[in-house]
Amino acid sequence: MLGLPKTTEFNKRISKQKFYENLTVTPAIKRVFIDQIKVIYWRNKIAATTVNLAPGETVTEIEVFEIKLNSSQLDAAVLKQIDKELPYHILFLLEYEGRYQAWMAYKEEAGSGTNAFKVGTYYHTDWMPEDELPLKLDGLNIDKVYENFVRQIAGDVLQTNNEESLKESVERDEKRKQLQKQIDSLQAKVRKEKQLNKQVQLNVELKRLRKELEDIL
Template identity: 30%
Template sequence: MIDFPVSTIVHRRLPKEAFYKHLQLSTALKSRFVSYVGEISVANSLTKKNLNLEKETDTKEILLLSIILKKRAFDGKILEVIARQNPHKLVFLLSYEQEVRLAVYHKKLYYSAWMSEDDIELTLSVETLDAIWEDLVRQIALHSPSVEQRTESLEQQLKDQDEIDRLNKLIKKTEAAAWKEAQPKKRFAIYTRLQEYKQKLEEITHGET
């Protein structure tokens, strides 16, 4: 569940047309916005005041935007535009039928997996809005236990997670290529490359890079 204090609840629905009129959207993205988005609302607003925080930070407000989708295959560029053109820090809760997923933009767009509403988790456990924002990004963007458990900076953790994801994709693609290759020399070259990817993954997974 999304465990935010009652004091942060807003539940204010935003008219779609009024919302996207304030965004600089290409004609194509505007069309996709209308096609993909059913409803959009501000679910929660996190501020120093309503969280009873003491320290002033650069982050002034974090909004949880709830977006009900018409289609599950959503164009993430829409979220990027919304996040980049909004003065607040934004966390997105995307809903399609009985499934939900979280998204956050921090230099790039990160998603959680699709899951049931009962399985979604997002908590607050730190003392400043800056720290809360970084923790929310971690909860959504990081999904490798070895990265989550490190005491590195957020930027380093995201860099490691991105590299792990990239290597996993390369390993899967290279394994498929090895199965299809009939020529021994080419297959050997592919297997050599595959072992290099696996070695790099092993190193970064155990924090040895």
């Protein structure tokens, strides 16, 4: 898939039952596996052993999972559960009626002495034909390939002119979302507030938050 080298191809069908029997899943997540997912394929393995790239320091390999859906909706909690428990980075390709979305999370080791991972924000593309997905194998090592996959999927929200790390870009995006949520909430309060002095106070705070948002963009 995605024009990846043949040396990366795995193309193994994985039973949904294997996932929800071997992962720590709640009854609700098990129901998502049963109701929303048709079939799962392990399509590719991107690693120093399968492509002519240097090993990564934090990313040892990237697995490409194709998940065929019963509808265009999938509860992202099921992706997060898979990501948390499998000890490698995963590029999810969701398929429904011949169109695809690419999903990938910012993911790092939990640091608990286990193989568990801390899974952060998910980014995804719109639905589109597979050959239009904005993904290409780019980088000199597996760390960089992973970083570029996440940035390619996220699009403009993680683009930067600075030499910031992927983690810094993700943290900046999280801060942006948090500030925008606060701004939206304050704007609603201003519209409802009848007292002029309280409106003034709220607008001062609103101006401060807008300036903070502008500074991180």
